Amino acid sequence: KRTALILAEEEELIGDLARRAYDQALMEAGELSVPVLRDLPEALRRRIYWIALKEVGVPLLRIRQGHLQALEQLFKGRARGPVPLPGGFVALRAPGRIRILSGPQPAVSPFVLQVQEPGRYPLPGGWYLRVELSPTCPEGLRLKKAFPFIVRSRRPGDRVLVPGLGHKKIKKLLREKGLTVWERDLWPLVEKEGKIIAIPEYYVHPDWKPSPQEEALCLKLERGYKI
Secondary structure, three states: OHHHHHHHHHHHHHHHHHHHHHHHHEEEOOEEEHHHHHOOOHHHHHHHHHHHHHHHOOOHHHOOHHHHHHHHHHHOOOOOOOEEEHHHEEEEEEOOEEEEEEOOOOOOOOOEEEEOOOEEEEOHHHOEEEEEEEOOOOOOEEEOOOOOEEEEOOOOOOEEEEOOOEEEEHHHHHHHOOOOHHHHHHOOEEEEOOEEEEEOOOEEOHHHOOOOOOOEEEEEEEOOOOO
16 A cells, blocks of 8 residues: 555656656647657657647547657657657657647648738648738738739749848748648648739748838738648
8 A cells, every 4th residue: 555655656656747847848739849749768658649649639549659769760869750649640850849639630732812802811831811902901911912922832942032131031931930741731822923012920020011101912821730
């Protein structure tokens, strides 16, 4: 009985340590910081994976040792994912983080849309790009009136002009934002006369930035999950 009590107390202590470590590693819902995990022993990391899976709603009764081992491979950088998880969830490795998302990440085919007026435009993956004409844009990206323009997927060699730095590859820019390969392939670009003038949430070409008082376009990217 005494031994059982000691073991129970130790288990409670380890559980408390894991919860505190999880709180430190948590970046936002379903995202764990790789640098924080790196300072922890593997046994404690496994506990953290378990807590993270529980918090996002993965059915724990269907979790097997192989799932935890696959998450450890993501952490070590030996795999990128997606790692399929019970309940339709997947785990991915992104720069500096492990991400647990709901739903499989299908292959993305190249896409091109012609945008000539405000509206809500469907994108692959169940995403939408909302284009509005408004003097304010608290939750989106402001862009000078640019109709008509093209919304398309990323292509090899795409670059944008960054003041003071010259041209930068869009692939690198999106990777620095923590997006996975699947997300980078899906992320819409706004093209006008052969030039990338905007990337929703991240970039506006200097020539296409509206003044604060100017009525402008408001671009809002609607996703099935938060990045």
